Amino acid sequence: MQDFLPQVSIVCNLKATSKKQILQELARRAAPMVGIPERMIFHHLLERERLGSTGIGRGIAIPHARLADLKQVYGMFVRLNRPVDFDSVDDQPVDLVFLLLAPQDAGADHLKALARVTRLMRNEQLCAKLRGCETDDAVYALVAGGMEMDAA
Numbered sequence: 001m002q003d004f005l006p007q008v009s010i011v012c013n014l015k016a017t018s019k020k021q022i023l024q025e026l027a028r029r030a031a032p033m034v035g036i037p038e039r040m041i042f043h044h045l046l047e048r049e050r051l052g053s054t055g056i057g058r059g060i061a062i063p064h065a066r067l068a069d070l071k072q073v074y075g076m077f078v079r080l081n082r083p084v085d086f087d088s089v090d091d092q093p094v095d096l097v098f099l100l101l102a103p104q105d106a107g108a109d110h111l112k113a114l115a116r117v118t119r120l121m122r123n124e125q126l127c128a129k130l131r132g133c134e135t136d137d138a139v140y141a142l143v144a145g146g147m148e149m150d151a152a
Helices: 019-034 038-051 108-121 124-132 136-151
Strands: 010-014 055-057 064-067 074-084 094-103
Touching (some): 010 019, 019 038, 038 064, 064 108, 094 108, 124 136
Parallel strands (some): 010 074
Antiparallel strands (some): 074 094
16 A cells, blocks of 8 residues: 555645646656656646546546656545546546556556545545544545455
């Protein structure tokens, strides 16, 4: 779990006013953790969004991208300070965002990680608790606990 979603990759109450700003913030925060330039991460996230929104509904988005220079799957969880339009499938604004970055050649590992995150974020009780958290540590405990239960 710590390799996939390190505790430092949890951000509670991120301020953003647009989908583009959310993606920029995700790229900015992920860049030093994965050793890939912010602009490259942002570019890949934008390209993926052009294929179709990663807003899956119920206030949740799972932006993801594959990057050639990435060594392993990396995750980041962000709770926005207020919901933002994300062109979601249900036209509802997003306040819970789970970034997923994977190596270009990850293949099945990328799909497994994406499926795991999607299952986690479809848990309505967990999402309600995440929306009520006040600290990064509390968010991490809930997300890590949910990921561990899913893996069992």
